[in-house]
Amino acid sequence: QVQLQESGPGLVKPSQTLSLTCTVSDGSIRSGGYYWSWIRQSAGKGLEWIGRISSSGTTNYNPSLKSRVTISIDTSKKQFSLRLSSVTATDTAVYYCARMFRGVADYWGQGALVTVSS
């Protein structure tokens, strides 16, 4: 079964850009049937969908984050990435990457805690 793994810095300074990469274990990232998503959860809060990208590079973003988010994909490396600019303490969260089929997130990474602090 497919595995996803987030990687990136666990500490980011305020106003800087948060960058995370998700590595997918199999070739499904090259399949046209899936979207590749980023989802986060702040302490004591619920799940928040950040955005998604298809294997062809089509993106959709949460309107509340759209101005600060970029998701990209490199199918040759079996990776997709998240960049969130101008971060503040409210962006401190566990960030998950997930595979989505028609909007159904069937496989998730284990999550990466990112803390925004000086």
Place this chain on the structure above:
Amino acid sequence: DIQMTQSPSSLSASVGDKVTITCQASQDINNNLNWFQEKPGKAPRLLIYDASNLETGVPSRFSGSGSGTDFTFTISSLQPEDNATYYCQQYDDFLVTFGPGTEVDIK
């Protein structure tokens, strides 16, 4: 944007009880509704997809129903390992939205 509400926000029930959680969408989403279980320190787990389909490997005590704007998630006989937070999640052609979650506590 489609907004999701869930009720109750939390509940406490005994082992063996039937538990029901409701989720309402701000507009018609057909059956594009999924249910997740989340436990501390773990990634969310897909339980039900497309409103009523049980994900492979998920115990049959979990079920879902509904379409349009009103959906229901049921645990037919609560087990100790069901102590978790449950989220509904809708999807349309472009966006994904999670409900605020329901904390289920075992008495």
